Amino acid sequence: MTNNKPNFVLVHGAWHGGWIWKEVADLLKYQGYNVTCPTQTGLGERKHLLSSEITLDTYIDDIINHILLEDLENIILVGHSFAGSIISGVADRLKERINKLVYFDAMILSSGQSPFDIAPKEIVKERTALAEKSEGKLSIPPPSPEAFGVFDIRKSLILASKLTPHPVSTFKSKLNLENEIGNGLSVSYIFCTDPVYQSLESSRVSVRKMNWPIFELKAGHNAMFTHPKETLNLLMKICN
Numbered sequence: 001m002t003n004n005k006p007n008f009v010l011v012h013g014a015w016h017g018g019w020i021w022k023e024v025a026d027l028l029k030y031q032g033y034n035v036t037c038p039t040q041t042g043l044g045e046r047k048h049l050l051s052s053e054i055t056l057d058t059y060i061d062d063i064i065n066h067i068l069l070e071d072l073e074n075i076i077l078v079g080h081s082f083a084g085s086i087i088s089g090v091a092d093r094l095k096e097r098i099n100k101l102v103y104f105d106a107m108i109l110s111s112g113q114s115p116f117d118i119a120p121k122e123i124v125k126e127r128t129a130l131a132e133k134s135e136g137k138l139s140i141p142p143p144s145p146e147a148f149g150v151f152d153i154r155k156s157l158i159l160a161s162k163l164t165p166h167p168v169s170t171f172k173s174k175l176n177l178e179n180e181i182g183n184g185l186s187v188s189y190i191f192c193t194d195p196v197y198q199s200l201e202s203s204r205v206s207v208r209k210m211n212w213p214i215f216e217l218k219a220g221h222n223a224m225f226t227h228p229k230e231t232l233n234l235l236m237k238i239c240n
Contacts, residue, residue, distance in 0.1 A: 004074075005033050006074045007033070007034045007036070008034070008036070009067065009078070011038065011079045013082040013106075014166045015142040016163065017039040017043050018037035018038055018044060020222065021037040022037070024224045024231050024232055025037055028235070031232075034072075036072070038062060038066040041058050041059065042054050042167050043166065044164060047164040050165065050167055052167070055169060056085055056174070059083075059170065060089035060090055060093070063077075067094060067097055075098045076098075076099055076235075076239050077102070079101075079106050081197075081221065084103045084104075084106025084107040087106075088181050089175060099185075100185065100186045100239060101186065102187075103187065103188070103189045103207070104223075106189070108181065108206040110181065111181075113174060114175070117174075118202045118203065119199055138168065139165035139166055139167055140165060140168050142163035145157075148197075149195055149197065149220015149221045150226055159225065187212050187213075188212065188214075190214075190234060190238075191204060193216050194218045195220055197220070215234055215237070217230060
């Protein structure tokens with residue numbers, strides 16, 4: 001019997017890896033879905049590939065190649081935080097394979113913008129200074145777990161042990177789109193409200209201007225890690 005359920009591709013944000021989705025992925029698999037959680041170049045278990053050559057296009061290619069080589073279609077493509085820009089780029093080039101886009105407390109870039117272009121100036125200044133102090137001036141060290149809304153001691157220790165430095169070059173590189181954001185696909189935005197991740201306020205303003213459906217999740221920025229069941233329930237509500 002053929003499984004006609006969509007394929008979930010869950011894309012992590014800055015400093016993270018595919019591992020951040022593990023509990024949500026397990027819950028989705030239990031529901032009968034196929035789920036993959038690729039890790040992007042220079043992060044997570046691919047941290048040994050950190051370089052100054054990594055751009056947003058590198059990350060977009062990471063996900064496109066993952067989709068093509070895994071032969072995935074009918075995809076629900078979920079991008080967390082920094083990966084909002086990545087799933088926009090994937091949708092721009094691989095629309096025919098995607099069913100829905102879910103921007104999970106995610107960054108929204110217009111074509112020609114870089115992540116640093118839309119970030120608050122004090123954050124750009126702080127992260128640039130941190131990168132200057134890193135080995136080879138290549139990367140930004142991860143923020144504290146609390147910055148991601150993770151306050152449980154056990155979970156914060158796990159998170160701190162797994163976060164990896166993020167290539168600063170990706171924050172400076174620009175997103176290049178041929179089509180409008182979302183490329184005409186079904187789009188939804190998940191807004192994590194407790195606490196609010198303040199540096200994404202400009203992205204939420206963009207989402208409201210575009211009149212995308214917004215779903216609120218009473219959890220912090222890393223809700224998939226702190227509130228996996230609630231995350232699952234919201235994904236089911238959006239995607240069914």
